[in-house]
Amino acid sequence: MSMATPSSSRWTPDIHENCEFVDPIVIAYDSEADVVTVIPKDEARFEVQKQRAIEGLQRAKQAEVFRAQLDLLLGRLANWSKAHEAKVACAYLTLRDTRLSFVIISREAECDDDLEDDASRLDLKVSSNVDLDLIRMNVLVLPLTSTESLQSFVDKRFLIRVWPLPPTT
Amino acid sequence: MATPADHIALANRNHDALCLLLPHAETCPEWIATIAFYKAVHIVEAVFAIVLSEHSHSHDDRIDRLKRPQFEILFIDYRPLYAASVIARYLEDSASKKVYDH
Numbered sequence: 001m002s003m004a005t006p007s008s009s010r011w012t013p014d015i016h017e018n019c020e021f022v023d024p025i026v027i028a029y030d031s032e033a034d035v036v037t038v039i040p041k042d043e044a045r046f047e048v049q050k051q052r053a054i055e056g057l058q059r060a061k062q063a064e065v066f067r068a069q070l071d072l073l074l075g076r077l078a079n080w081s082k083a084h085e086a087k088v089a090c091a092y093l094t095l096r097d098t099r100l101s102f103v104i105i106s107r108e109a110e111c112d113d114d115l116e117d118d119a120s121r122l123d124l125k126v127s128s129n130v131d132l133d134l135i136r137m138n139v140l141v142l143p144l145t146s147t148e149s150l151q152s153f154v155d156k157r158f159l160i161r162v163w164p165l166p167p168t169t
Numbered sequence: 170m171a172t173p174a175d176h177i178a179l180a181n182r183n184h185d186a187l188c189l190l191l192p193h194a195e196t197c198p199e200w201i202a203t204i205a206f207y208k209a210v211h212i213v214e215a216v217f218a219i220v221l222s223e224h225s226h227s228h229d230d231r232i233d234r235l236k237r238p239q240f241e242i243l244f245i246d247y248r249p250l251y252a253a254s255v256i257a258r259y260l261e262d263s264a265s266k267k268v269y270d271h
Contacts, residue, residue, distance in 0.1 A: 099229060116249040123248060127236040138232060140252050145260060152259050 024092060024161035025049060029078050038071045041166060053158045056095055057136065066134045073126065073135055074162060077102055080122050081163035087115050089144055091163040093137075095155040100137040102162070103153055109143045116141055170224060176215035183208035199257035206254035209247055216243065 025046050030037040040046035050070060054063050074093065081091045081104070089107045093100060104119060106112060123139040126132055142153060183204050190201050213231060217223055220239070225231035228251070235244040 097229065111249075111253070113249075116252070117245060120245045120248045124236055124241055124244060127233075128238070136229075136233075138229075139248070140255065141249075142256060142260065149260055 023156075024159045026161050026166050027074060028166055029075055038074050046160075049158045049160070053095060053100070056158065057098065057100070062134055069132050069134050073100075073132055073137070074160065076126065076132075077122075077162045078165065082165075084115065084118065085163070087112060088163060090161065092154055093158075093160045093162055094153075095158045096138070096140075096153070098136070100135065101153075102137055102139045103150075104139065104141045105145075105150070106141055106143055109145070111143070112141075171214070171218070173215040173218045176211040176218065180208045180211035180215070183211065202250075202253045202257035206250045209250045213243060213247060216240070 026041045027046070028039040028041070030039060050067060051063075053070070054066050057066075077091065077093060081088050087107055089105045091105065092103045094103060095101060102122075104115075106115060119139045119141050123137070126135060126137055129135075140153065142150065186204050187201060187208065190197055190204065194201055210231070213235065214224055217225065217231075217234065221234070223234075225234060232244075232248070232251070234240065235247055
C-alpha cells in the first residue's frame with residue numbers, strides 16, 4: 001500500500017477534536033454484563049435515521065431484525081474504534097450507495113498499513129458474523145483531512161458518530 | 170465472457186501504464202492510484218473466472234465475493250487499493266484545491 005499524504009507539507013487539516021462536522025447523531029454504549037446497549041442522545045432523530053437506513057437498504061420486510069442487528073453492529077464498531085483510539089480520530093456509520101459505510105478517520109494524513117489491515121479484518125469479521133447477516137457494510141479509512149472534504153464521504157440522511165463516545169455525565 | 174488470459178492481458182496493460190506514469194507521480198497521483206486499482210480488478214476477475222467461472226457485476230458485487238472465506242487473503246490487499254482509488258478521485262480540499270497523493 002502506498003502513502004497518502006496531502007500535496008502540501010504545510011497543509012493543516014481543520015478537523016476538530018470532537019469531529020462535529022455534519023451534525024451526526026451521537027450515541028453512547030452500555031456494555032455491562034456482555035450486553036451492548038446503544039443509547040442515542042437524540043432518540044427521535046436516531047429512530048428516523050434508522051428507518052431511512054432500513055428503507056434505503058431495502059430491508060423493510062425484516063425491519064425489526066435489522067434494527068437489532070444495527071444496534072449490535074454499532075456496539076461492535078465502537079469497541080473496535082476504542083481499541084484503535086491511538087490511530088482513529090473519529091469514526092462514523094453512514095450510507096454509501098447500497099451499503100452501510102463505516103468511515104474511519106485516521107489521526108494521520110499518511111496511509112497506515114497496519115490500520116488498513118485491521119480495517120480489512122474488521123470488514124471481514126462483520127461480513128462473516130451470522131448475527132449480522134442483514135448488514136451489508138464496507139469499511140473506508142480516510143486520512144485526516146478538512147471537515148469540508150469529508151462531506152463527500154458521508155450521507156447526512158443517515159450519519160451516526162460511532163467514535164469518540166460522548167463524555168460521561 | 171472475458172477469459173482469465175484476457176484479464177491478465179488487461180492487468181498487464183494497466184501495469185505498463187503505471188510504469189509510464191510513476192516517474193511523474195507528482196503530477197497525476199490520483200490516476201496512478203486508479204490504474205493500480207484497476208490492475209487489481211483484472212487480476213481478481215481472472216481469479217474469479219478460474220475459480221468460480223463467474224464475473225462480478227459491480228464493485229460492490231466484487232467486494233462481496235472477495236469477502237468469502239476462500240478469497241479473504243485477496244480482500245486484505247484489494248480493499249486498501251479500492252479505498253485509495255476512491256480517496257484519490259473524491260477527496261479534495263475544495264478550498265485549497267489540494268488533492269491527496271498516493
